[in-house]
Amino acid sequence: MKSARQNPNSTPRPSKELKLSRTAAPTDLSPVDWQRGLRRQFGREQAFGLENLTSEPFFSEFRVSNPVSKSSYRVAIRGRGPGGNFCSCPDYATSELGTCKHIEFTLDRLEKKRGARSAFARGYQPAFSELYLRNEGMRRVHFRAGTDCPTTVREAAAGLFDVEHSGMLPDDRFDELERFMAIASNSGHELRAYDDALDFVAGRRDAVRRAAKLDQLFPRGAADPKLRSLLKVPLYPYQAEGALFAVRAGRALIGDDMGLGKTIQAIAATEILARHFGLTKVLVICPTSLKYQWQSEIARFSGRQGKNAARVINGGRPQRQKDYALDDFCKITNYEKLKADLDLIDAWAPELVIVDEAQRVKNWNTIAARALKRIDSSYAIVLTGTPLENKLEELISIVQFVDQHRLGPTWKLLHEHQVKDEAGRVTGYKELQKIGQSLAPVMIRRRKSEVLRQLPSRTDQNLLVPMTEMQMGLHQQNADVVAKIVQRWRKTKFLSDKDQRRLTCALQNMRMSCNSSYLLDQETDHGVKADELAALFDKLFADPEAKAVVFSQWTRTHDIVIRRLEARNVGYVSFHGGIPSEKRPALIERFRDDPACRVFLSTDAGSTGLNLQNASTLVNMDLPWNPAVLEQRIARIHRIGQARPVQVINFVSKGTIEEGMLSVLAFKRSLSAGILDGGGSEISLGGSRLNRFMKEVEGVTGSMGEGEAVTSAEEVTSDAAVYDAGVAREAGADASVDAGETAIARVDGSAAPPRSPKPDPWQALAQIGGQFIAALASAKNPDAAPHPWIERDPATGVQNLKMPLPSPEAAGQLANMLSALADSLRGRMA
Template identity: 80%
Template sequence: MRSKRGNTKSAIKPNREPKLSRSHAPADLSPVDWQRGLRRQFGREQAFGLENLTGEPFFSEFRVSNPASKSSYRVAIRGMGPGGNFCSCPDYATSELGTCKHIEFTLAKLEKKRGAKAAFARGYQPAFSELYLRNDGRRRLHFRAGTDSPPALREAAAALFEADHDGMLPDDRLGKLESFMAVASKSGHEFRAYDDALDFIAGRRDAERRAAKLNELFPLGAADPEVGKHLTVPLYPYQAEGALFAVRAGRSLIGDDMGLGKTIQAIAAAEILARHFGVTKVLVICPTSLKYQWQSEILRFSGRKGENAARVINGGRAQRQNDYRLDDFCKITNYEKLKPDLDLIADWAPDLVIVDEAQRVKNWNTIAARALKRIDSPYAIVLSGTPLENKLEELISIVQFVDQHRLGPTWKLLHEHQVKDEGGRVTGYTGLEKIGQTLAPIMIRRRKSEVLKQLPHRLDQNLLVPMTEMQMLHHQENADVVAKIVQRWRRTRFLSDKDQRRLTCALQNMRMSCNSTYLLDQETDHGVKADELAALFDDLFAEPKAKAVVFSQWTRTHDIVIRRLEARGLGYVSFHGGVPSDKRPALVERFRHDPACRVFLSTDAGSTGLNLQHASTLVNMDLPWNPAVLEQRIARIHRMGQTRPVRVINFVAKGTIEEGMLSVLAFKRSLSAGILDGGSGEISLGGSRLNRFMKEVENVTGSMGESEAVTPTEEVGNSIAAADDAGPAVGSKADSDIDAGDVAYTNGPMVPRSDPGSDPWLALAQVGAQFVAALAAANDPKAPAHPWIERDQATGVRSLKMPLPPPETARQLADALSSLADSLRGRTA
């Protein structure tokens, strides 16, 4: 039970106050009085439920319940004024106002009771003594002696607490508190120490013990070789420093520049916490597209083996329930699953929560963001590579998850640091260096320029990304063709020219589907890679001079990437075989010398003969079949004259032909260059060349692994996460329950994109065709799985779940159906 005590003897004011604006402070009120007034105004308008939990009529503890949100909080009333009462709600804990809407609602109800005025005039005078926590800008412990307090307890309290400051305990006397509480427990007098006060004491003691043990374990600090002893790869000094910082802080934010290895720092910290501080359960929360990447890197860096080392949470509710019951060291889930799985996560009770790509949750007032803040764990590590100095509202909410008290209340922080024009519009921020100093104990941030000498000359990274349901359909259809041809070859050791052409085409289609369905139909755009690339650019181009080279075998990949670049106002050039030779030098010169040109898009036509050292990041949207082509791509930036470390990122679709190619890439050197990299569909192979080729096909398709496609909602969520228009800043819509999946239909999986002026009857026909195909799949047990068909594992009942179309398409469909209905009514009239 949490409580705070006060002895405020103020008269009860009539509930007739002028209406306060929620956006503009009155000139005659201080910011504190304005914020308190807003809570008083809002609380007294509510229809909450109120239950008295003790026999005391006024100075009691109450349960205040909200029937709309089905939430309830404990409220302790000790006086009419702010500071002495208590509520267990988050607003009271962080606002530093000494009140909240639940307290104000309770006071309004009590004011109407007979005897209230006299009771509050006498004030709160309990017989018992109590230790409680107050937050008046700083959290401090306070002691109040009860009317029956024995002399020995009063004497011990006088030596420890400052009577002139309402019984406050100075920070430097915290170590003496334990002996005082021993005196209180032996006195026979009723002594209450409330939960929030005990949590505060425990947190301070844990931090002191953790720091002492780290000094004992790693006396040389980041230079101590024991820091990364349990990892499979050595840590760079700054990475060891980051891991130790996270452990020492307990709950921390690692805000290093992109490419500095935040993931391995978090894994290293998790291993230290697991081996020395009792952590046995780690929950990783990340975007859907990064779940398998996290699983891969945990297994790779931690050295842990088996499926219990790192489990990706997937599937329906029943499967997720089973997954959370399993005894795993690490479970990996995505933002969209937080709210529906809060009960499962609470039952599993993680010791450490790692939140990756925190900056992707652009609007921290979403259901997913608020669900994240409800996850309780002793330790937390938040990873974000986006500079935070100019995004104050986002920073506030991210830090609130790490340490809800660190920055103080949002209203106060914005009042002190926002710069507004005469109309009240925010035009900038001031005094940000003070915020940096406040965050120093919990946030560590290093830029590449600071650790340049520690970085490797070249860092290769394979990023595993999931497929969407529509991609998997295309991929599986072509995989079935490949499987049949491979079986035929196994029986006869011979393939006709027709089968060879079909095989080459099917393999190409499998690879193209890994990028986006657009490469196959030039209409839809279902895929994760382009949005992951856009999110990577959001981080990378926070550095003003950063440039990147992006390779793909297909120019249609350029098309979907260009959409993301233009949406962000990023300059680019597109270099491919269709560009005339006399125009190519100008493209290269623009990329080299134009500061606004940030991205060089290239097919393998640009993999040789180009010097692009102005970029230090190279992204392969798809892997070439031949490893020599891959090295030619990398050589465009990793060559003589490059002065910065080079980062090579390969996007690899999980559970597809690309993962198979990755696993056997080293064995491709015997193949003829170009057989699947732009080669003709008329290729005819025979003899040993055909045998080698078919063995490679078997190796690749047999090494694809397994993957679960992202759902339509998660696909939409990835698009939103990678965009800049995901919603208002913190506080712009109070008590909002908007989630990404509730409001956005962009890139939805239902119908192809179409221009606003396109034929609505065509859109209707497209939807109808897809609907009929889904029904056919539902009625044919031999038909391949369809993403709209779901089967209940318990009952076996199948259901059809149709994702909503984009808003513009929905409008077209509505117009078309309305027109049809009007026409039918006209015929029957």
């Protein structure tokens, strides 16, 4: 059968038309006529290229090319009116208008040719018959008999197609179409069945067959015991329901609340498709920061191992070409790589596309969003906890990737559901329940309150995030110092006190670099964790009652988190060891009782003795080495009196000391108290204790894995905008657990990387002042953990103050300013 196009409609066209507004419909035109008129008006204004692809002068197929966008579309002309013509552009496919600017441009050009009037008056009368798809109001398959159509085919068509509705194929008779096409083929008559019509029919038939097979495989539905053994971990009933829903729909949106396990549902659906429907190629598209998380969870839940099971797409174009050429079950890429890799993705031809955190692409007119919509696959699963955040258009765009016809055209949906004032401004939406009904076949969404009884009392998630290039540089610089000291210990089995201090300092710097470069230089803010936390809060706080506790060993982490919270007008309290004990109860009370206070930021000063059960989400920005400290943190919200399931999220930087801590220690063994968590910078170890410690260091730093440094562009477009460090908050240091903050000097003596912002001398003075006060408090209290600025003579017990200076530039500016201030004071006194 041949490929061509389509059916005539001889509706007359007006010779003169008024200029239409693109923002408001004329009172004498219906919305449909207005939209058609806009396309006719716009099409006639274009300077497109037009190429006739056949020898027919009017009722032919044409190539319409846009010299600006370098794109081209196939247009088939069968008449003047809407519905019978065809264009391969997205607007024609989704607008339900039966026309588009390319069709209107072509008609305008044809009508100016000699013989056009008589040709259109005679109409389209080919000898062959056609099976085509009309897209006027609804997509329907139609049959048009050619002038040479034999009686047997005409009779078969009369028994199958609805003649009163232009030969439309009824929805309940798709299975009979194959038999009709066989009759036409056996008759020797030419029947042209067009690709879009055949694809439409195939999709409908596949859906029916897939549903029947699922009923056969899992007769008890989500309660079927075979689903419990599908993955390495058992599915909760609502998760099994979500997986089956996605497979049954073929292309689906899972919009469950955050924390309900959308990832595991997508993996479960993938395994069903792979084991029972022949799926062999899966493409996961997610934010850069989640690529390794997907790789880890595919291995964990599905049991598929090795890079061939789930390969993270990294590196430059040559490396990505090699990766896409490999025979993998799953490939994992990020939004920023889509446009550049469309040709590679198309060549690899994924059968299932999983789109995670779809709400990250809020503007679906972006390059990444347009590229995403160009990816073709039989199956699709879109995951988002917030399918509708601000505007109805956001939901429309997300659904369009799942099923571009599900909600109908945007113009029609907005006309039916927007509420506007007299000035034409959108003030609200109406009849949204109709949208929910339309989405029911492709979207499943559950609230936590709906599945509360199915949820475990506590779930823990290690969220792997990448490092920026600057972070990786800082981390590697300190890792090199650790490697040298470890090598020296291997040879001598001895470390001097100086080496032990340098080792502790370098390890601490490695850990701090995982949060942000700000923790080391107090100027820049290169890092992913704080922005991932902000993105998590954007989802979490969609629930007006949700609250979260965020732990970090360092108050400087609080600083970078607070910037994100204040930018979003999210209320918070910051709790650390520098806060006087008499002021602490008020902070706790505010977090408990103030609905606007959503976040409790805490160092390990708050890991014991606090009851924060009004929060059900706990985030560890950095993990302690001591598992007891970790459990103390979690116990702040996971305790008697907690009415909701608790979610614990641990941010772990990929390819760093933090990942090494996970793989080697797994938080099952506790190092001696004070070595790395809140200990002083001068620690002496000896004998077997030193040996055990050094073996732990070897294990952790030797198991860091491979990391990927995200570029600044990827940071910005994946909701991880880089914040320039401004004037830091003046916060007291935690004398008991934040002492490690001072171990930030470059222990190998090398120069720091270039810093774009100039150091603020007053900021440096404020930080030195805060640490100075904390040091005095430590010296006053002999029972407190020693402050790193305090040195005690082991023989005499005399305490000395060792104060680090700011950077030379900041120190110079500070000296000049203090000198000027002193001169001014002397002048006043004189």
